Amino acid sequence: MIDPLTALLIAAGLTGVIITIFLPEQGLYPRWREGRRMTKRVQSEDALKFIHKREMERRGSTVESVAGVLHKRMDKTAVLLTIMQKDGLLTIENNQLHLTNKGRESALHIIRAHRLWERYLADKTGYTEADWHGRAELREHEMSTAELDALAAKLGNPTHDPHGDPIPRADGEVMIIAGRPLPATTCDTPARIIHLEDEPPIVYAQLIAEGLHPGMNIRMVESTNERVRFWSNGAEHLLAPIVANNITVQPIPNLDDIKPDETNYRLLSNLEIGESGVVAGIAPSCRGAERRRFMDLGILRGTTITAEMSSPGGDPTAYEIRGALIALRENQAKQIRIQSPEQATQQRATRWIAHSQGI
Amino acid sequence: MNTKQILQTAATLRWQIGQDFHEKLMEDIYTNAAVLADRAMTRPDEKPHFDFDRKLDQIVTSRIWGFPMMILLFTLVFWITIQGANYPSQWLATIFLEIGYPFLKNISTTIGAPWFIDGLLLDGVYLATAWVISVMLPPMAIFFPLFTLLEDFGYLPRVAFNLDNAFRKSGAHGKQSLSMMMGFGCNAAGVVAARVIDSPRERLIAIITNNFALCNGRWPTQILIATLFIGALAPPALAGLLSATAVVGVTMLGVFLSLAVSWGLSRTALKGEVSTFSLELPPYRPPRVLQTIYTSLIDRTLIILWRAIIFAIPAGAVIWLISNITISNISLAEYIIGWLNPLGFLIGLNGIILVAYIVAIPANEIIIPTILMLTVLVSGTNGDAGAGVLFELGNDGTKELLLAGGWTLLTAVNIMLFSLLHNPCSTTIYTIYKETGSRKWTAVATFLPLAMGFGLTFLITQLWRLFGGTG
Numbered sequence: 001m002i003d004p005l006t007a008l009l010i011a012a013g014l015t016g017v018i019i020t021i022f023l024p025e026q027g028l029y030p031r032w033r034e035g036r037r038m039t040k041r042v043q044s045e046d047a048l049k050f051i052h053k054r055e056m057e058r059r060g061s062t063v064e065s066v067a068g069v070l071h072k073r074m075d076k077t078a079v080l081l082t083i084m085q086k087d088g089l090l091t092i093e094n095n096q097l098h099l100t101n102k103g104r105e106s107a108l109h110i111i112r113a114h115r116l117w118e119r120y121l122a123d124k125t126g127y128t129e130a131d132w133h134g135r136a137e138l139r140e141h142e143m144s145t146a147e148l149d150a151l152a153a154k155l156g157n158p159t160h161d162p163h164g165d166p167i168p169r170a171d172g173e174v175m176i177i178a179g180r181p182l183p184a185t186t187c188d189t190p191a192r193i194i195h196l197e198d199e200p201p202i203v204y205a206q207l208i209a210e211g212l213h214p215g216m217n218i219r220m221v222e223s224t225n226e227r228v229r230f231w232s233n234g235a236e237h238l239l240a241p242i243v244a245n246n247i248t249v250q251p252i253p254n255l256d257d258i259k260p261d262e263t264n265y266r267l268l269s270n271l272e273i274g275e276s277g278v279v280a281g282i283a284p285s286c287r288g289a290e291r292r293r294f295m296d297l298g299i300l301r302g303t304t305i306t307a308e309m310s311s312p313g314g315d316p317t318a319y320e321i322r323g324a325l326i327a328l329r330e331n332q333a334k335q336i337r338i339q340s341p342e343q344a345t346q347q348r349a350t351r352w353i354a355h356s357q358g359i
Numbered sequence: 360m361n362t363k364q365i366l367q368t369a370a371t372l373r374w375q376i377g378q379d380f381h382e383k384l385m386e387d388i389y390t391n392a393a394v395l396a397d398r399a400m401t402r403p404d405e406k407p408h409f410d411f412d413r414k415l416d417q418i419v420t421s422r423i424w425g426f427p428m429m430i431l432l433f434t435l436v437f438w439i440t441i442q443g444a445n446y447p448s449q450w451l452a453t454i455f456l457e458i459g460y461p462f463l464k465n466i467s468t469t470i471g472a473p474w475f476i477d478g479l480l481l482d483g484v485y486l487a488t489a490w491v492i493s494v495m496l497p498p499m500a501i502f503f504p505l506f507t508l509l510e511d512f513g514y515l516p517r518v519a520f521n522l523d524n525a526f527r528k529s530g531a532h533g534k535q536s537l538s539m540m541m542g543f544g545c546n547a548a549g550v551v552a553a554r555v556i557d558s559p560r561e562r563l564i565a566i567i568t569n570n571f572a573l574c575n576g577r578w579p580t581q582i583l584i585a586t587l588f589i590g591a592l593a594p595p596a597l598a599g600l601l602s603a604t605a606v607v608g609v610t611m612l613g614v615f616l617s618l619a620v621s622w623g624l625s626r627t628a629l630k631g632e633v634s635t636f637s638l639e640l641p642p643y644r645p646p647r648v649l650q651t652i653y654t655s656l657i658d659r660t661l662i663i664l665w666r667a668i669i670f671a672i673p674a675g676a677v678i679w680l681i682s683n684i685t686i687s688n689i690s691l692a693e694y695i696i697g698w699l700n701p702l703g704f705l706i707g708l709n710g711i712i713l714v715a716y717i718v719a720i721p722a723n724e725i726i727i728p729t730i731l732m733l734t735v736l737v738s739g740t741n742g743d744a745g746a747g748v749l750f751e752l753g754n755d756g757t758k759e760l761l762l763a764g765g766w767t768l769l770t771a772v773n774i775m776l777f778s779l780l781h782n783p784c785s786t787t788i789y790t791i792y793k794e795t796g797s798r799k800w801t802a803v804a805t806f807l808p809l810a811m812g813f814g815l816t817f818l819i820t821q822l823w824r825l826f827g828g829t830g
Contacts, residue, residue: 004824126634156381290635300390312422313524327520327638
């Protein structure tokens with residue numbers, strides 16, 4: 001019969017082989033699939049997307065920069081770009097690349113596919129922020145215009161992707177975001193986050209970890225070369241300027257546009273046991289099934305919530321909501337914004353006056 | 360204005376209105392409805408009742424009393440189930456096996472019934488089905504009502520609340536503790552119980568990992584093998600304690616693996632499924648005893664028993680057929696055992712055990728009787744029973760027969776592990792398919808534990824042999 005040591009070694013060897021073949025991303029099979037995916041078409045589409053992005057930023061692109069983005073050798077990139085030129089997608093002048101109308105159209109199609117798919121992942125699936133971009137990068141090359149229109153209709157024709165980038169319309173029109181990087185904001189001027197850059201992923205991961213999301217209001221406290229300090233989402237945030245640069249904000253021109261409950265709130269997770277709060281709203285980052293579930297439970301502006309007890313492990317906490325006892329986890333309670341009951345009463349009074357005066 | 364202009368205006372307005380206006384609109388509708396309802400509705404003052412609930416909650420979910428109370432209650436439920444099931448199980452066995460079986464055999468011999476009635480129907484189908492019913496029905500009929508009473512009282516959601524922390528860390532829902540506990544009674548019922556989890560991802564996790572909870576059909580195997588082989592290692596005074604520790608150890612391994620697999624699945628295969636959490640802690644109320652017993656008997660016990668019978672019938676036929684169809688005087692069963700022996704040896708089991716696990720896919724209850732029958736068939740020491748006839752022996756007789764069949768301590772350890780880690784029974788597989796509606800997830804739930812079982816027993820066997828253990 002087989003010697004135990006040999007058996008163990010064979011088994012270890014087999015396991016090793018299976019791992020090298022099927023390991024996600026680094027395995028042979030995923031790499032082979034990635035290689036097959038990187039066809040000429042996908043590469044040329046990626047190149048178009050890149051050149052378009054640089055054009056939007058009013059910066060030129062060269063053969064070198066395209067080679068860098070595609071992780072491809074210079075000579076091969078040159079061949080690829082020449083073919084694209086022949087196909088009438090772009091023009092090459094003095095090593096500067098320019099999109100033709102046809103090229104721009106095709107770039108917009110890819111961008112539309114990418115952003116719509118990100119919106120889909122954010123609203124309809126359980127993938128987390130960190131997964132959206134990578135998955136959309138794969139999917140964007142596989143969708144026809146008809147499929148995109150169907151997807152857009154299913155999602156309620158969204159205007160922005162979850163990072164705040166505008167989604168190009170079917171007719172190719174795209175809104176340009178007019179904002180400025182967060183560090184350039186002046187102190188104490190209220191501003192609204194309109195965009196979070198999702199590349200590079202490591203910086204984006206940091207922004208996610210801070211709980212930031214397009215649509216949140218911020219108030220700058222301090223912006224120096226070393227650090228950027230600001231208030232948002234009920235807490236103070238501290239970021240390195242290079243990270244903060246990936247946040248685009250737009251000043252809020254008319255201060256009356258800010259509802260009081262958009263800036264002045266705490267998070268439900270900070271409620272002490274026995275304390276009550278009145279819901280001011282649900283964070284914009286909370287979407288899809290989770291948001292609907294909250295609303296189904298009656299977590300709506302004006303609802304009073306009392307923290308009743310926490311479980312032996314500290315998380316979840318049970319809250320009294322409209323006469324029912326509902327347990328929520330900490331990361332969920334962080335999505336719900338509350339005010340003190342006094343604040344809420346005061347605000348309701350103001351609103352009532354405004355309402356009765358017909359404002 | 361022509362159509363194009365209208366569309367243009369609409370598109371511009373759409374940009375101006377900003378993103379998420381659907382959400383905002385819906386939220387306002389909800390909020391206005393809530394305000395209107397609040398204005399129109401008067402609520403009777405329910406404060407005193409609520410206060411009693413809070414007091415109870417503070418004890419039930421307290422850091423000090425929460426877990427001991429939970430352990431005590433569930434130990435009690437299991438103890439009542441095991442003790443209480445003994446007698447009805449014996450009655451059923453007496454009626455079906457000791458009185459019914461010889462009675463039917465007598466009739467068939469008297470009228471000279473052909474082989475497919477006397478052998479296939481009586482020895483095969485009848486015996487296997489009767490076995491499943493008498494082992495399976497009583498514990499289920501006791502466990503499920505008790506469990507449902509706790510649920511009805513409002514205690515179970517508090518358990519989920521207490522345990523959610525551990526389950527959250529493995530990417531699962533606190534209510535998975537409930538479906539898991541239900542799985543200790545019956546995995547098919549546990550899979551159905553996963554309905555209480557409303558988040559799609561966590562529900563799938565609970566369904567796929569339910570098999571790691573040792574079910575009612577596997578407890579007897581665990582207890583028997585632990586008593587015969589593990590307990591025998593200790594001096595007689597400690598034998599009971601040691602074998603009990605072994606069974607609890609396997610159970611705990613199951614709980615641990617179910618959390619570990621949950622962790623793995625939620626980070627890989629199930630990453631994209633929608634996940635939300637909410638757990639309602641309903642007010643306590645006196646349990647409606649009669650209604651609860653009725654519904655738990657109808658909804659849980661009888662439906663599952665019926666499915667088990669449906670699957671036990673072909674299993675009984677197959678067991679009888681493979682032991683009685685012979686090719687050049689050697690039965691089909693012996694051929695298959697011969698083919699599977701090398702694989703069995705590799706994982707410290709043997710061909711007989713593997714064949715038993717294949718033919719007993721419909722019900723884990725008949726594993727041990729099948730193993731005994733096949734061992735007799737192979738060794739040729741044709742005892743009291745004929746080929747393909749299931750039987751049971753006393754503890755001593757069983758051990759003697761198994762030792763004669765080449766069993767060692769290693770075999771015993773491996774079969775305890777393999778009994779924990781193998782495919783769910785066909786009733787459960789079918790239920791998983793019904794609940795998920797997906798062949799893919801049914802396949803994962805079926806083959807994942809099997810692969811883990813092969814891997815673990817292989818590793819243990821080879822290490823055991825490497826370090827000089829016999830077997």
